[in-house]
Amino acid sequence: MRMSEEMADYVAGLAMLELDGEERREMAGELEKILDYMAALDSLDTAHAPPPGPVLPLKNVLRPDEPAPSLPREELLACASARDGEYFLTPRAVE
Amino acid sequence: MIWETVIGLETHVELATRTKIFCGCSTSFGAPPNTHCCPVCTGMPGALPVLNRRAVLLAVRAGLALGCTVSRRCAFDRNNYFYPDLPKAYQISQLYLPLCRDGAVDIGGGKTIRIAELHLEEDAGKLVHDPWTEQSLADFNRCGVPLIEIVTRPDFSAAEEVIAYLEKLKLTLQYLGVSDCKIQEGSLRCDVNLSVRPAGSRELGTRTELKNLGSFKAIARAIDYEARRQIELLEEGRPVVQQTRRWDENKDATFPMRSKENAQDYRYFPDPDLPPLELEEAWLDSLAAAQPEMAWEKAARYQTQWGLSADDARTLTGRKPLADYFEAVVELGAPPRRAAGWVLGQLLAALGARGLEAEHIPLPPAALARLIHLVETGALNRNTAARVLEAVFDAGGDVDGYVAAHGLGQISDPAAVEEAARAALAANPKALADWRAGKGKAKGFLVGQVMARLQGRADPALVNRAVDALLEESK
Numbered sequence: 001m002r003m004s005e006e007m008a009d010y011v012a013g014l015a016m017l018e019l020d021g022e023e024r025r026e027m028a029g030e031l032e033k034i035l036d037y038m039a040a041l042d043s044l045d046t047a048h049a050p051p052p053g054p055v056l057p058l059k060n061v062l063r064p065d066e067p068a069p070s071l072p073r074e075e076l077l078a079c080a081s082a083r084d085g086e087y088f089l090t091p092r093a094v095e
Numbered sequence: 096m097i098w099e100t101v102i103g104l105e106t107h108v109e110l111a112t113r114t115k116i117f118c119g120c121s122t123s124f125g126a127p128p129n130t131h132c133c134p135v136c137t138g139m140p141g142a143l144p145v146l147n148r149r150a151v152l153l154a155v156r157a158g159l160a161l162g163c164t165v166s167r168r169c170a171f172d173r174n175n176y177f178y179p180d181l182p183k184a185y186q187i188s189q190l191y192l193p194l195c196r197d198g199a200v201d202i203g204g205g206k207t208i209r210i211a212e213l214h215l216e217e218d219a220g221k222l223v224h225d226p227w228t229e230q231s232l233a234d235f236n237r238c239g240v241p242l243i244e245i246v247t248r249p250d251f252s253a254a255e256e257v258i259a260y261l262e263k264l265k266l267t268l269q270y271l272g273v274s275d276c277k278i279q280e281g282s283l284r285c286d287v288n289l290s291v292r293p294a295g296s297r298e299l300g301t302r303t304e305l306k307n308l309g310s311f312k313a314i315a316r317a318i319d320y321e322a323r324r325q326i327e328l329l330e331e332g333r334p335v336v337q338q339t340r341r342w343d344e345n346k347d348a349t350f351p352m353r354s355k356e357n358a359q360d361y362r363y364f365p366d367p368d369l370p371p372l373e374l375e376e377a378w379l380d381s382l383a384a385a386q387p388e389m390a391w392e393k394a395a396r397y398q399t400q401w402g403l404s405a406d407d408a409r410t411l412t413g414r415k416p417l418a419d420y421f422e423a424v425v426e427l428g429a430p431p432r433r434a435a436g437w438v439l440g441q442l443l444a445a446l447g448a449r450g451l452e453a454e455h456i457p458l459p460p461a462a463l464a465r466l467i468h469l470v471e472t473g474a475l476n477r478n479t480a481a482r483v484l485e486a487v488f489d490a491g492g493d494v495d496g497y498v499a500a501h502g503l504g505q506i507s508d509p510a511a512v513e514e515a516a517r518a519a520l521a522a523n524p525k526a527l528a529d530w531r532a533g534k535g536k537a538k539g540f541l542v543g544q545v546m547a548r549l550q551g552r553a554d555p556a557l558v559n560r561a562v563d564a565l566l567e568e569s570k
Binding site for chain 2: 014015016051056058059060061062063064065066067068069070071073076077079082084086087088089090091092093
């Protein structure tokens with residue numbers, strides 16, 4: 001499948017990445033290869049195959065509804081690039 | 096041209112669990128910001144989510160009550176988007192194999208709303224926008240609170256139907272104990288998908304999605320506004336643009352939302368951290384058998400079993416705590432219709448006067464049952480009993496203690512009543528004269544005077560009889 005630079009830009013936008021001209025061409029090329037691989041898989045007739053399950057042989061891993069300690073706020077906020085003692089600060093998100 | 100409105104709903108409901116869906120952080124509302132967070136719900140590297148058993152149980156209960164088919168096998172997917180309310184940069188939800196499908200809700204008037212699916216997912220955090228600093232403040236306490244999302248087919252054609260559905264949904268989930276459904280605390284939130292088309296057309300028009308609907312009233316007004324807006328566009332020959340619009344309560348209008356428009360491409364994929372869920376038929380059957388009595392079933396039973404009016408039955412069952420309270424009073428021996436009268440009359444009035452909700456009735460059911468018993472056996476008259484209720488309402492409900500301490504027992508001694516009646520007639524010669532002159536009202540006045548002399552405690556029938564006898568005598 002042909003991956004245009006506009007499409008590469010769009011995908012980069014979704015991933016919050018900014019690509020310059022060279023990177024954009026490079027990414028478009030790589031994504032094209034990935035999509036070609038998908039297209040090969042897609043050519044198989046899977047109409048009667050069950051949906052693939054997870055690789056690990058696990059199911060129904062559940063925990064009881066019992067409270068466990070949360071992190072101290074200082075410790076949590078220590079991860080933030082900007083904070084005010086109570087909140088994480090982010091650039092204004094427009095509603 | 097005649098237009099018709101086509102509406103589908105997506106309702107998010109917070110489940111009444113103690114902890115979050117994938118970690119042990121508390122879900123309680125109103126905690127100081129960022130104090131209910133851990134590596135799992137804030138998406139730190141290496142953290143592993145583990146599904147809360149009770150969240151599954153509550154979601155299945157909801158699905159069964161909404162007539163859904165519960166999937167024997169379901170799984171979780173990641174819904175990817177970058178927004179500051181979501182520290183993981185993806186929301187765990189169910190796209191490919193949701194928990195429940197194909198339900199139906201009867202909203203009355205012969206109308207049924209089809210449920211497309213009901214799935215489990217996690218809530219996002221909360222952002223507060225600071226108008227001074229051009230920054231947003233992020234509180235992640237709500238991240239990972241368990242939600243069910245209930246998606247209907249586009250089966251509604253008016254705001255009234257949407258409200259009827261939501262009222263019924265809310266009542267159902269409250270009766271199940273699945274959620275408290277407090278729309279003002281965000282535990283029930285609703286997005287509306289709306290389009291219009293020429294009446295009779297089979298094709299759907301271009302739809303818009305409405306968000307920020309903070310009350311049932313807002314939902315109804317936003318629907319009416321948006322339908323009108325789309326019809327006006329189409330009548331002017333302009334297209335409806337598919338977009339998400341935000342309801343502005345103050346401006347009474349909807350406006351396009353820009354912030355998340357690029358985020359609509361969610362790139363779902365199966366979550367590799369969460370193994371699938373396989374539900375046993377026997378477990379599902381046992382849950383189905385243990386579903387509690389629903390509001391409308393209770394209301395029907397109150398009418399057939401206890402002879403209540405349809406209105407009283409509906410009011411009592413309209414809030415589960417009120418129905419529970421009423422049933423507790425009946426359980427303690429109060430005749431059901433009398434109990435209904437007290438609960439819907441004095442009790443609701445006392446709650447209303449204090450601004451209390453039905454889940455916070457301070458008077459124990461046993462106290463109301465005792466009060467009703469005292470009236471039924473003639474030990475208290477009804478007016479005195481109402482005064483006692485008011486007096487003991489917030490004070491622990493010691494009915495007998497209060498009656499004894501204030502000497503309020505009903506006076507049923509005919510001699511005492513006759514004595515008071517004679518005194519009242521002697522003291523009110525004008526009323527007596529009026530009665531003789533044919534003014535019927537004068538008798539009522541005299542009865543009131545006798546009652547007043549007996550501090551309102553006398554058996555009203557006895558007072559009536561005594562006054563009648565004395566008036567007869569005086570002819």
